[in-house]
Amino acid sequence: xxxxxxxxxxxxxxxxxxxxxxxxxxxxxxxxxxWYKKYPAEGPTFLISISSIKDxxxxxxxxxxxxxxxxxxxxxxxxxxxGDSAVYFCAASxxxxxxxxxxxxxxxxxx
Amino acid sequence: xxxxxxxxSRVICKSGTSVKIECRSLDFQxxxxxxxxxxxxxxxxxxxxxxxxxxxxxxxxxxxxxxxINHASLTLSTLTVTxxxxxxxxxxxxxxxxxxxxxxxFGSGTRxxxx
Numbered sequence: 001x002x003x004x005x006x007x008x009x010x011x012x013x014x015x016x017x018x019x020x021x022x023x024x025x026x027x028x029x030x031x032x033x034x035w036y037k038k039y040p041a042e043g044p045t046f047l048i049s050i051s052s053i054k055d056x057x058x059x060x061x062x063x064x065x066x067x068x069x070x071x072x073x074x075x076x077x078x079x080x081x082x083g084d085s086a087v088y089f090c091a092a093s094x095x096x097x098x099x100x101x102x103x104x105x106x107x108x109x110x111x
Numbered sequence: 112x113x114x115x116x117x118x119x120s121r122v123i124c125k126s127g128t129s130v131k132i133e134c135r136s137l138d139f140q141x142x143x144x145x146x147x148x149x150x151x152x153x154x155x156x157x158x159x160x161x162x163x164x165x166x167x168x169x170x171x172x173x174x175x176x177x178x179x180i181n182h183a184s185l186t187l188s189t190l191t192v193t194x195x196x197x198x199x200x201x202x203x204x205x206x207x208x209x210x211x212x213x214x215x216x217f218g219s220g221t222r223x224x225x226x
Binding site: 002032034036041042043044045046049089091093097098099100101102103104 | 117145154156160204214215216220
């Protein structure tokens, strides 16, 4: 049972444009959401997070939006840069410390 | 932020042998550590929660006798893959929760190949 899903396995965006990565979850007990960037054979690198009491959090080029009623969150990267090319995972946690990861989206930013 | 050191980064072992992976929290006392596994092109799947001074909590479908977890101190958790088989070949990552907006810090991972 995949509680956190990223329905787009890949995304290709031109440099300078906006990248939008989506994530859906099923467990209404999740109250903390994070986005990670990952390269092969490396651990995930934290990007940005959002608590369920907010609907938006912004940090530089990265903005995360949370729609609790739809159980949906998204990560916006603008402007996209070639160095952003990686696999992006959303993750969620609830009343335990367990972090549940989504299936990942491979972002490719081309010149 | 906290730093998590994981060792080894890469290991190749023969089928039937055991492999130990270490996860150290260098600047944070972690009562809880998490172990994940990632198969190629798949998500990171939580295997178990390591608790300092007590038994680990395993996720459904993870064999506790095969994946031995020891969390003897606040800075060290080990995962031992016993009697490894080729299907255990995977990328293993540990993590600690540090709180704050960053939440979790991950080790650099261990790529295990069983031949």
